[in-house]
Amino acid sequence: MVNPRPFGARLTEAVAARGPLCVGIDPHPGLLRDWGLSVDVAGLERFAMTCVAALAEDIAVLKPQSAFFEAFGSAGVAVLERVIAEARQAGTVVLLDAKRGDIGSTMAAYASAYLTDGSPLAADAVTLSPYLGFGSLEPALTAARASGRGVFVLAATSNPEAGELQGALVPADPPGPVAAPTSPGRAGPAGRSVAQSVVAAAAARNAGLTPLGDVGVVIGATLGRNGGDAPEFDLTGLNGPILAPGFGAQGATVADLARLFGDNLRHVLPTSSRDVLRHGPNEAALRDAALRTRDEVSALREGHG
Numbered sequence: 001m002v003n004p005r006p007f008g009a010r011l012t013e014a015v016a017a018r019g020p021l022c023v024g025i026d027p028h029p030g031l032l033r034d035w036g037l038s039v040d041v042a043g044l045e046r047f048a049m050t051c052v053a054a055l056a057e058d059i060a061v062l063k064p065q066s067a068f069f070e071a072f073g074s075a076g077v078a079v080l081e082r083v084i085a086e087a088r089q090a091g092t093v094v095l096l097d098a099k100r101g102d103i104g105s106t107m108a109a110y111a112s113a114y115l116t117d118g119s120p121l122a123a124d125a126v127t128l129s130p131y132l133g134f135g136s137l138e139p140a141l142t143a144a145r146a147s148g149r150g151v152f153v154l155a156a157t158s159n160p161e162a163g164e165l166q167g168a169l170v171p172a173d174p175p176g177p178v179a180a181p182t183s184p185g186r187a188g189p190a191g192r193s194v195a196q197s198v199v200a201a202a203a204a205r206n207a208g209l210t211p212l213g214d215v216g217v218v219i220g221a222t223l224g225r226n227g228g229d230a231p232e233f234d235l236t237g238l239n240g241p242i243l244a245p246g247f248g249a250q251g252a253t254v255a256d257l258a259r260l261f262g263d264n265l266r267h268v269l270p271t272s273s274r275d276v277l278r279h280g281p282n283e284a285a286l287r288d289a290a291l292r293t294r295d296e297v298s299a300l301r302e303g304h305g
């Protein structure tokens with residue numbers, strides 16, 4: 001499918017029409033069992049296609065988690081290809097959660113796989129890991145821009161182990177001397193966090209794009225829930241979407257979204273997988289659960305202007 005328009009515009013329209021929610025398609029073996037399905041490719045396919053049937057006409061963004069499909073080998077990947085194609089056909093924006101990152105020459109192959117017209121795994125956007133260096137993502141950023149697709153780059157992930165690496169301080173203008181770590185948050189005299197430097201690199205790519213750039217970031221909605229202060233991010237110049245996982249099953253709530261994102265809420269796309277999926281296999285129940293979550297987030301965003 002050729003994308004005639006930039007990703008930022010397509011995402012903005014999808015959220016305006018369908019509301020601010022991404023639902024993850026995560027076929028955990030435990031969920032397959034809870035749905036009365038076999039833990040094999042037939043169960044995987046039934047699970048995933050039920051999600052597409054229930055959600056793809058109403059929810060702005062669907063996020064299949066590649067790992068759960070890869071776990072079944074080539075037959076599982078074939079199911080993923082079908083999920084991507086049919087969900088896009090139904091009008092939802094498909095964000096493939098693959099968290100790819102590698103040296104530039106290998107990134108070019110990932111860009112061909114996920115961000116290039118005609119590839120069986122090409123989605124509307126893909127998650128990327130910048131932890132081989134943001135610059136190593138260049139082939140994917142270029143391919144996304146050229147084909148009207150997007151990327152979501154991991155900045156501050158939702159898992160409790162993330163802060164040690166992503167909260168480490170680096171100089172604000174590298175290369176330079178590594179500053180002493182004194183604060184986990186935005187740029188200060190000691191530098192800025194690794195996560196904030198990812199946000200800054202994304203912002204540079206998005207500069208000048210309207211209504212929104214095509215380089216999003218991932219910032220977990222769970223930040224600060226496990227004690228200690230939540231890192232503060234300067235998101236003012238990002239001009240890109242913020243994917244916020246950790247909503248629902250990992251414990252984050254709408255109150256966390258308000259606490260973490262405040263004035264930037266209009267660009268935040270919370271994503272929830274298990275907390276919605278546990279309402280299946282009934283399609284109507286699954287859809288209702290997703291729409292309830294979406295309405296909760298919409299109400300919060302409206303309250304924040």
Ligand SMILES: O=c1ccn([C@@H]2O[C@H](COP(=O)(O)O)[C@@H](O)[C@H]2O)c(=O)[nH]1
Nearest residue numbers: 065157158220245246249250272273274
């Ligand atoms: O920081 C991150 C980045 C990605 N994820 C992914 O999102 C879903 C979350 O699933 P839930 O069932 O809603 O907890 C899952 O696919 C993760 O790999 C994340 O959780 N945190």
